[in-house]
Amino acid sequence: MNIALLGYGKMGKAIEKIAVDREHEITLKVDSKTTSFELDNVDVAIDFSIPTTALDNITQCINNNVPVISGTTGWLQDYDKVVALCKEKDGAFIYGSNFSIGVNIFFELNAHLAKLMNGLSSYNVSMEEIHHTQKLDAPSGTAISLAEGIIKNYDSKNNWTLENPADTDIEITAKRIEDVPGTHIINYTSEIDTITISHEAHNRQGFALGAVLASEWIVGKTGVFTMKDVLNIK
Structure with a gap:
Protein backbone atom coordinates (compact mmCIF):
# COMPACT_ATOMS: atom_id res chain seq x y z
CA MET A 1 0.00 0.00 0.00
CA SER A 100 -2.56 -0.78 20.77
CA ILE A 101 -3.95 -4.31 20.66
CA GLY A 102 -3.24 -4.65 24.39
CA VAL A 103 -5.09 -1.45 25.24
CA ASN A 104 -8.12 -2.52 23.20
CA ILE A 105 -8.21 -5.76 25.19
CA PHE A 106 -7.86 -3.59 28.32
CA PHE A 107 -10.91 -1.56 27.21
CA GLU A 108 -12.96 -4.77 27.23
CA LEU A 109 -11.56 -5.86 30.60
CA ASN A 110 -12.35 -2.43 32.03
CA ALA A 111 -15.98 -2.57 30.85
CA HIS A 112 -16.43 -6.09 32.20
CA LEU A 113 -15.01 -5.16 35.60
CA ALA A 114 -17.36 -2.15 35.76
CA LYS A 115 -20.29 -4.51 35.19
CA LEU A 116 -19.07 -6.76 38.02
CA MET A 117 -18.63 -3.82 40.39
CA ASN A 118 -21.95 -2.18 39.53
CA GLY A 119 -24.16 -1.92 42.60
CA LEU A 120 -21.35 -2.45 45.11
CA SER A 121 -21.72 0.91 46.85
CA SER A 122 -18.80 0.30 49.25
CA TYR A 123 -16.32 0.81 46.38
CA ASN A 124 -15.35 4.06 44.69
CA VAL A 125 -13.69 4.03 41.27
CA SER A 126 -10.87 6.38 40.27
CA MET A 127 -8.24 6.48 37.54
CA GLU A 128 -4.63 7.58 37.07
CA GLU A 129 -2.96 8.13 33.71
CA ILE A 130 0.72 8.90 33.10
CA HIS A 131 2.22 10.11 29.82
CA HIS A 132 5.31 11.83 28.46
CA THR A 133 5.71 15.57 28.93
CA GLN A 134 5.11 16.30 25.22
CA LYS A 135 1.51 15.08 25.36
CA LEU A 136 -0.72 18.09 24.71
CA ASP A 137 -4.06 16.95 26.12
CA ALA A 138 -5.08 15.85 29.61
CA PRO A 139 -6.62 13.52 30.43
CA SER A 140 -5.50 11.25 27.62
CA GLY A 141 -7.96 10.08 25.00
CA THR A 142 -7.41 6.56 26.30
CA ALA A 143 -8.36 7.66 29.81
CA ILE A 144 -11.53 9.26 28.48
CA SER A 145 -12.41 6.06 26.60
CA LEU A 146 -11.84 4.05 29.78
CA ALA A 147 -14.01 6.46 31.79
CA GLU A 148 -16.77 6.19 29.19
CA GLY A 149 -16.55 2.40 29.40
CA ILE A 150 -17.02 2.59 33.17
CA ILE A 151 -19.88 5.11 33.00
CA LYS A 152 -21.77 2.94 30.51
CA ASN A 153 -21.69 -0.03 32.89
CA TYR A 154 -21.53 1.51 36.39
CA ASP A 155 -24.73 3.19 37.47
CA SER A 156 -23.29 5.37 40.26
CA LYS A 157 -20.97 7.32 37.92
CA ASN A 158 -22.15 9.61 35.14
CA ASN A 159 -19.17 11.88 34.50
CA TRP A 160 -15.40 12.18 34.85
CA THR A 161 -13.32 15.07 36.14
CA LEU A 162 -9.72 16.06 36.78
CA GLU A 163 -10.46 17.90 40.02
CA ASN A 164 -13.02 18.38 42.80
CA PRO A 165 -15.03 15.23 42.02
CA ALA A 166 -18.65 14.90 43.04
CA ASP A 167 -19.90 11.54 44.27
CA THR A 168 -21.10 10.73 40.76
CA ASP A 169 -17.77 11.64 39.11
CA ILE A 170 -14.80 9.44 38.25
CA GLU A 171 -11.73 11.35 39.39
CA ILE A 172 -8.87 11.13 36.88
CA THR A 173 -5.36 12.05 37.96
CA ALA A 174 -3.19 13.02 34.96
CA LYS A 175 0.58 13.01 35.36
CA ARG A 176 3.22 14.05 32.83
CA ILE A 177 6.64 12.44 33.28
CA GLU A 178 9.56 12.36 30.84
CA ASP A 179 9.70 9.37 28.46
CA VAL A 180 6.56 7.56 29.66
CA PRO A 181 4.71 6.13 26.60
CA GLY A 182 1.47 5.61 28.48
CA THR A 183 0.20 4.03 31.70
CA HIS A 184 -3.45 3.74 32.81
CA ILE A 185 -4.49 2.51 36.25
CA ILE A 186 -8.06 1.96 37.45
CA ASN A 187 -8.76 1.50 41.16
CA TYR A 188 -11.92 0.36 42.92
CA THR A 189 -11.30 1.27 46.56
CA SER A 190 -13.28 0.44 49.71
CA GLU A 191 -12.44 0.69 53.39
CA ILE A 192 -11.21 -2.92 53.39
CA ASP A 193 -9.46 -3.40 50.05
CA THR A 194 -8.58 -2.10 46.59
CA ILE A 195 -9.09 -3.81 43.24
CA THR A 196 -6.70 -2.54 40.56
CA ILE A 197 -6.31 -3.16 36.85
CA SER A 198 -3.64 -1.43 34.80
CA HIS A 199 -2.02 -1.24 31.39
CA GLU A 200 1.55 -0.02 30.92
CA ALA A 201 3.00 0.57 27.46
CA HIS A 202 6.72 -0.16 27.29
CA ASN A 203 7.21 1.78 24.06
CA ARG A 204 5.32 3.20 21.07
Missing part, protein backbone atom coordinates in the same frame (compact mmCIF):
# COMPACT_ATOMS: atom_id res chain seq x y z
CA ASN A 2 0.96 3.63 -0.45
CA ILE A 3 0.56 5.35 2.92
CA ALA A 4 0.39 9.06 3.80
CA LEU A 5 1.65 9.96 7.26
CA LEU A 6 -0.19 13.05 8.48
CA GLY A 7 2.03 13.87 11.43
CA TYR A 8 5.67 12.88 11.39
CA GLY A 9 6.74 13.10 15.00
CA LYS A 10 7.81 10.19 17.18
CA MET A 11 4.63 8.24 16.44
CA GLY A 12 4.83 8.94 12.73
CA LYS A 13 8.38 7.67 12.61
CA ALA A 14 7.45 4.53 14.57
CA ILE A 15 4.57 3.88 12.16
CA GLU A 16 6.88 4.42 9.19
CA LYS A 17 9.32 1.75 10.39
CA ILE A 18 6.62 -0.86 10.94
CA ALA A 19 4.87 -0.02 7.66
CA VAL A 20 8.09 -0.33 5.67
CA ASP A 21 8.94 -3.58 7.46
CA ARG A 22 5.53 -4.86 6.31
CA GLU A 23 6.45 -3.91 2.71
CA HIS A 24 4.31 -0.77 2.43
CA GLU A 25 5.56 2.50 0.97
CA ILE A 26 5.34 5.92 2.61
CA THR A 27 4.48 8.28 -0.25
CA LEU A 28 3.70 11.40 1.79
CA LYS A 29 5.01 12.78 5.09
CA VAL A 30 3.30 15.82 6.60
CA ASP A 31 4.98 17.55 9.54
CA SER A 32 4.70 20.85 11.40
CA LYS A 33 6.48 22.69 8.57
CA THR A 34 4.06 21.48 5.87
CA THR A 35 1.68 24.22 4.72
CA SER A 36 -0.34 22.16 2.22
CA PHE A 37 -0.32 18.68 0.72
CA GLU A 38 -1.89 16.60 -2.04
CA LEU A 39 -3.12 13.03 -1.67
CA ASP A 40 -2.16 11.75 -5.09
CA ASN A 41 -1.09 8.11 -5.26
CA VAL A 42 -2.22 7.43 -1.66
CA ASP A 43 -4.15 4.28 -0.68
CA VAL A 44 -4.65 5.17 2.99
CA ALA A 45 -3.70 7.99 5.37
CA ILE A 46 -2.67 7.69 9.00
CA ASP A 47 -3.17 10.83 11.08
CA PHE A 48 -1.12 11.28 14.25
CA SER A 49 -0.92 15.06 14.12
CA ILE A 50 -2.09 17.63 16.67
CA PRO A 51 -5.62 18.60 17.79
CA THR A 52 -5.64 21.86 15.80
CA THR A 53 -4.88 20.19 12.46
CA ALA A 54 -6.56 16.78 12.81
CA LEU A 55 -10.01 17.86 11.61
CA ASP A 56 -8.63 19.50 8.47
CA ASN A 57 -6.43 16.46 7.74
CA ILE A 58 -9.28 13.99 8.15
CA THR A 59 -11.69 16.16 6.13
CA GLN A 60 -9.24 16.45 3.25
CA CYS A 61 -8.79 12.68 3.18
CA ILE A 62 -12.51 11.95 3.13
CA ASN A 63 -13.15 14.59 0.47
CA ASN A 64 -10.45 12.96 -1.67
CA ASN A 65 -11.81 9.42 -1.17
CA VAL A 66 -8.78 8.34 0.85
CA PRO A 67 -9.47 6.03 3.82
CA VAL A 68 -8.11 7.62 6.98
CA ILE A 69 -6.98 6.28 10.35
CA SER A 70 -6.74 8.88 13.12
CA GLY A 71 -5.06 8.46 16.48
CA THR A 72 -4.94 12.17 17.27
CA THR A 73 -6.80 13.06 20.45
CA GLY A 74 -8.16 16.39 21.69
CA TRP A 75 -10.39 17.21 18.66
CA LEU A 76 -13.43 15.04 19.38
CA GLN A 77 -15.83 17.98 19.73
CA ASP A 78 -15.89 17.71 15.92
CA TYR A 79 -16.20 13.92 15.72
CA ASP A 80 -19.88 14.00 14.69
CA LYS A 81 -19.01 16.33 11.78
CA VAL A 82 -16.50 13.77 10.50
CA VAL A 83 -19.00 10.93 10.84
CA ALA A 84 -21.60 12.92 8.87
CA LEU A 85 -19.08 13.80 6.16
CA CYS A 86 -17.88 10.21 5.92
CA LYS A 87 -21.45 8.98 5.40
CA GLU A 88 -22.16 11.72 2.86
CA LYS A 89 -19.05 10.90 0.81
CA ASP A 90 -19.16 7.12 1.29
CA GLY A 91 -15.74 7.40 2.90
CA ALA A 92 -13.84 5.16 5.27
CA PHE A 93 -12.69 6.33 8.71
CA ILE A 94 -11.38 4.88 11.94
CA TYR A 95 -10.73 6.94 15.05
CA GLY A 96 -8.99 5.31 17.97
CA SER A 97 -8.00 6.90 21.23
CA ASN A 98 -5.45 4.08 21.34
CA PHE A 99 -4.54 1.61 18.58
CA GLN A 205 5.53 0.02 19.00
CA GLY A 206 2.12 -1.29 20.08
CA PHE A 207 0.38 1.93 19.07
CA ALA A 208 2.22 2.02 15.73
CA LEU A 209 1.54 -1.63 14.88
CA GLY A 210 -2.16 -1.24 15.64
CA ALA A 211 -2.40 1.82 13.38
CA VAL A 212 -0.75 -0.07 10.51
CA LEU A 213 -3.02 -3.09 11.04
CA ALA A 214 -6.04 -0.77 10.95
CA SER A 215 -4.82 0.83 7.71
CA GLU A 216 -4.39 -2.61 6.12
CA TRP A 217 -7.88 -3.61 7.24
CA ILE A 218 -9.79 -0.53 6.07
CA VAL A 219 -8.66 -0.42 2.44
CA GLY A 220 -11.59 -1.32 0.19
CA LYS A 221 -14.22 -0.66 2.87
CA THR A 222 -16.64 2.22 3.42
CA GLY A 223 -18.06 3.38 6.73
CA VAL A 224 -17.07 4.53 10.19
CA PHE A 225 -15.29 1.87 12.20
CA THR A 226 -13.39 1.29 15.46
CA MET A 227 -10.58 -0.99 16.55
CA LYS A 228 -13.22 -3.43 17.75
CA ASP A 229 -14.07 -3.98 14.09
CA VAL A 230 -10.41 -4.35 13.12
CA LEU A 231 -9.74 -6.88 15.90
CA ASN A 232 -13.14 -8.60 15.54
CA ILE A 233 -13.98 -7.99 19.20
CA LYS A 234 -17.66 -8.79 19.71
Whole structure:
Protein backbone atom coordinates (compact mmCIF):
# COMPACT_ATOMS: atom_id res chain seq x y z
CA MET A 1 0.00 0.00 0.00
CA ASN A 2 0.96 3.63 -0.45
CA ILE A 3 0.56 5.35 2.92
CA ALA A 4 0.39 9.06 3.80
CA LEU A 5 1.65 9.96 7.26
CA LEU A 6 -0.19 13.05 8.48
CA GLY A 7 2.03 13.87 11.43
CA TYR A 8 5.67 12.88 11.39
CA GLY A 9 6.74 13.10 15.00
CA LYS A 10 7.81 10.19 17.18
CA MET A 11 4.63 8.24 16.44
CA GLY A 12 4.83 8.94 12.73
CA LYS A 13 8.38 7.67 12.61
CA ALA A 14 7.45 4.53 14.57
CA ILE A 15 4.57 3.88 12.16
CA GLU A 16 6.88 4.42 9.19
CA LYS A 17 9.32 1.75 10.39
CA ILE A 18 6.62 -0.86 10.94
CA ALA A 19 4.87 -0.02 7.66
CA VAL A 20 8.09 -0.33 5.67
CA ASP A 21 8.94 -3.58 7.46
CA ARG A 22 5.53 -4.86 6.31
CA GLU A 23 6.45 -3.91 2.71
CA HIS A 24 4.31 -0.77 2.43
CA GLU A 25 5.56 2.50 0.97
CA ILE A 26 5.34 5.92 2.61
CA THR A 27 4.48 8.28 -0.25
CA LEU A 28 3.70 11.40 1.79
CA LYS A 29 5.01 12.78 5.09
CA VAL A 30 3.30 15.82 6.60
CA ASP A 31 4.98 17.55 9.54
CA SER A 32 4.70 20.85 11.40
CA LYS A 33 6.48 22.69 8.57
CA THR A 34 4.06 21.48 5.87
CA THR A 35 1.68 24.22 4.72
CA SER A 36 -0.34 22.16 2.22
CA PHE A 37 -0.32 18.68 0.72
CA GLU A 38 -1.89 16.60 -2.04
CA LEU A 39 -3.12 13.03 -1.67
CA ASP A 40 -2.16 11.75 -5.09
CA ASN A 41 -1.09 8.11 -5.26
CA VAL A 42 -2.22 7.43 -1.66
CA ASP A 43 -4.15 4.28 -0.68
CA VAL A 44 -4.65 5.17 2.99
CA ALA A 45 -3.70 7.99 5.37
CA ILE A 46 -2.67 7.69 9.00
CA ASP A 47 -3.17 10.83 11.08
CA PHE A 48 -1.12 11.28 14.25
CA SER A 49 -0.92 15.06 14.12
CA ILE A 50 -2.09 17.63 16.67
CA PRO A 51 -5.62 18.60 17.79
CA THR A 52 -5.64 21.86 15.80
CA THR A 53 -4.88 20.19 12.46
CA ALA A 54 -6.56 16.78 12.81
CA LEU A 55 -10.01 17.86 11.61
CA ASP A 56 -8.63 19.50 8.47
CA ASN A 57 -6.43 16.46 7.74
CA ILE A 58 -9.28 13.99 8.15
CA THR A 59 -11.69 16.16 6.13
CA GLN A 60 -9.24 16.45 3.25
CA CYS A 61 -8.79 12.68 3.18
CA ILE A 62 -12.51 11.95 3.13
CA ASN A 63 -13.15 14.59 0.47
CA ASN A 64 -10.45 12.96 -1.67
CA ASN A 65 -11.81 9.42 -1.17
CA VAL A 66 -8.78 8.34 0.85
CA PRO A 67 -9.47 6.03 3.82
CA VAL A 68 -8.11 7.62 6.98
CA ILE A 69 -6.98 6.28 10.35
CA SER A 70 -6.74 8.88 13.12
CA GLY A 71 -5.06 8.46 16.48
CA THR A 72 -4.94 12.17 17.27
CA THR A 73 -6.80 13.06 20.45
CA GLY A 74 -8.16 16.39 21.69
CA TRP A 75 -10.39 17.21 18.66
CA LEU A 76 -13.43 15.04 19.38
CA GLN A 77 -15.83 17.98 19.73
CA ASP A 78 -15.89 17.71 15.92
CA TYR A 79 -16.20 13.92 15.72
CA ASP A 80 -19.88 14.00 14.69
CA LYS A 81 -19.01 16.33 11.78
CA VAL A 82 -16.50 13.77 10.50
CA VAL A 83 -19.00 10.93 10.84
CA ALA A 84 -21.60 12.92 8.87
CA LEU A 85 -19.08 13.80 6.16
CA CYS A 86 -17.88 10.21 5.92
CA LYS A 87 -21.45 8.98 5.40
CA GLU A 88 -22.16 11.72 2.86
CA LYS A 89 -19.05 10.90 0.81
CA ASP A 90 -19.16 7.12 1.29
CA GLY A 91 -15.74 7.40 2.90
CA ALA A 92 -13.84 5.16 5.27
CA PHE A 93 -12.69 6.33 8.71
CA ILE A 94 -11.38 4.88 11.94
CA TYR A 95 -10.73 6.94 15.05
CA GLY A 96 -8.99 5.31 17.97
CA SER A 97 -8.00 6.90 21.23
CA ASN A 98 -5.45 4.08 21.34
CA PHE A 99 -4.54 1.61 18.58
CA SER A 100 -2.56 -0.78 20.77
CA ILE A 101 -3.95 -4.31 20.66
CA GLY A 102 -3.24 -4.65 24.39
CA VAL A 103 -5.09 -1.45 25.24
CA ASN A 104 -8.12 -2.52 23.20
CA ILE A 105 -8.21 -5.76 25.19
CA PHE A 106 -7.86 -3.59 28.32
CA PHE A 107 -10.91 -1.56 27.21
CA GLU A 108 -12.96 -4.77 27.23
CA LEU A 109 -11.56 -5.86 30.60
CA ASN A 110 -12.35 -2.43 32.03
CA ALA A 111 -15.98 -2.57 30.85
CA HIS A 112 -16.43 -6.09 32.20
CA LEU A 113 -15.01 -5.16 35.60
CA ALA A 114 -17.36 -2.15 35.76
CA LYS A 115 -20.29 -4.51 35.19
CA LEU A 116 -19.07 -6.76 38.02
CA MET A 117 -18.63 -3.82 40.39
CA ASN A 118 -21.95 -2.18 39.53
CA GLY A 119 -24.16 -1.92 42.60
CA LEU A 120 -21.35 -2.45 45.11
CA SER A 121 -21.72 0.91 46.85
CA SER A 122 -18.80 0.30 49.25
CA TYR A 123 -16.32 0.81 46.38
CA ASN A 124 -15.35 4.06 44.69
CA VAL A 125 -13.69 4.03 41.27
CA SER A 126 -10.87 6.38 40.27
CA MET A 127 -8.24 6.48 37.54
CA GLU A 128 -4.63 7.58 37.07
CA GLU A 129 -2.96 8.13 33.71
CA ILE A 130 0.72 8.90 33.10
CA HIS A 131 2.22 10.11 29.82
CA HIS A 132 5.31 11.83 28.46
CA THR A 133 5.71 15.57 28.93
CA GLN A 134 5.11 16.30 25.22
CA LYS A 135 1.51 15.08 25.36
CA LEU A 136 -0.72 18.09 24.71
CA ASP A 137 -4.06 16.95 26.12
CA ALA A 138 -5.08 15.85 29.61
CA PRO A 139 -6.62 13.52 30.43
CA SER A 140 -5.50 11.25 27.62
CA GLY A 141 -7.96 10.08 25.00
CA THR A 142 -7.41 6.56 26.30
CA ALA A 143 -8.36 7.66 29.81
CA ILE A 144 -11.53 9.26 28.48
CA SER A 145 -12.41 6.06 26.60
CA LEU A 146 -11.84 4.05 29.78
CA ALA A 147 -14.01 6.46 31.79
CA GLU A 148 -16.77 6.19 29.19
CA GLY A 149 -16.55 2.40 29.40
CA ILE A 150 -17.02 2.59 33.17
CA ILE A 151 -19.88 5.11 33.00
CA LYS A 152 -21.77 2.94 30.51
CA ASN A 153 -21.69 -0.03 32.89
CA TYR A 154 -21.53 1.51 36.39
CA ASP A 155 -24.73 3.19 37.47
CA SER A 156 -23.29 5.37 40.26
CA LYS A 157 -20.97 7.32 37.92
CA ASN A 158 -22.15 9.61 35.14
CA ASN A 159 -19.17 11.88 34.50
CA TRP A 160 -15.40 12.18 34.85
CA THR A 161 -13.32 15.07 36.14
CA LEU A 162 -9.72 16.06 36.78
CA GLU A 163 -10.46 17.90 40.02
CA ASN A 164 -13.02 18.38 42.80
CA PRO A 165 -15.03 15.23 42.02
CA ALA A 166 -18.65 14.90 43.04
CA ASP A 167 -19.90 11.54 44.27
CA THR A 168 -21.10 10.73 40.76
CA ASP A 169 -17.77 11.64 39.11
CA ILE A 170 -14.80 9.44 38.25
CA GLU A 171 -11.73 11.35 39.39
CA ILE A 172 -8.87 11.13 36.88
CA THR A 173 -5.36 12.05 37.96
CA ALA A 174 -3.19 13.02 34.96
CA LYS A 175 0.58 13.01 35.36
CA ARG A 176 3.22 14.05 32.83
CA ILE A 177 6.64 12.44 33.28
CA GLU A 178 9.56 12.36 30.84
CA ASP A 179 9.70 9.37 28.46
CA VAL A 180 6.56 7.56 29.66
CA PRO A 181 4.71 6.13 26.60
CA GLY A 182 1.47 5.61 28.48
CA THR A 183 0.20 4.03 31.70
CA HIS A 184 -3.45 3.74 32.81
CA ILE A 185 -4.49 2.51 36.25
CA ILE A 186 -8.06 1.96 37.45
CA ASN A 187 -8.76 1.50 41.16
CA TYR A 188 -11.92 0.36 42.92
CA THR A 189 -11.30 1.27 46.56
CA SER A 190 -13.28 0.44 49.71
CA GLU A 191 -12.44 0.69 53.39
CA ILE A 192 -11.21 -2.92 53.39
CA ASP A 193 -9.46 -3.40 50.05
CA THR A 194 -8.58 -2.10 46.59
CA ILE A 195 -9.09 -3.81 43.24
CA THR A 196 -6.70 -2.54 40.56
CA ILE A 197 -6.31 -3.16 36.85
CA SER A 198 -3.64 -1.43 34.80
CA HIS A 199 -2.02 -1.24 31.39
CA GLU A 200 1.55 -0.02 30.92
CA ALA A 201 3.00 0.57 27.46
CA HIS A 202 6.72 -0.16 27.29
CA ASN A 203 7.21 1.78 24.06
CA ARG A 204 5.32 3.20 21.07
CA GLN A 205 5.53 0.02 19.00
CA GLY A 206 2.12 -1.29 20.08
CA PHE A 207 0.38 1.93 19.07
CA ALA A 208 2.22 2.02 15.73
CA LEU A 209 1.54 -1.63 14.88
CA GLY A 210 -2.16 -1.24 15.64
CA ALA A 211 -2.40 1.82 13.38
CA VAL A 212 -0.75 -0.07 10.51
CA LEU A 213 -3.02 -3.09 11.04
CA ALA A 214 -6.04 -0.77 10.95
CA SER A 215 -4.82 0.83 7.71
CA GLU A 216 -4.39 -2.61 6.12
CA TRP A 217 -7.88 -3.61 7.24
CA ILE A 218 -9.79 -0.53 6.07
CA VAL A 219 -8.66 -0.42 2.44
CA GLY A 220 -11.59 -1.32 0.19
CA LYS A 221 -14.22 -0.66 2.87
CA THR A 222 -16.64 2.22 3.42
CA GLY A 223 -18.06 3.38 6.73
CA VAL A 224 -17.07 4.53 10.19
CA PHE A 225 -15.29 1.87 12.20
CA THR A 226 -13.39 1.29 15.46
CA MET A 227 -10.58 -0.99 16.55
CA LYS A 228 -13.22 -3.43 17.75
CA ASP A 229 -14.07 -3.98 14.09
CA VAL A 230 -10.41 -4.35 13.12
CA LEU A 231 -9.74 -6.88 15.90
CA ASN A 232 -13.14 -8.60 15.54
CA ILE A 233 -13.98 -7.99 19.20
CA LYS A 234 -17.66 -8.79 19.71
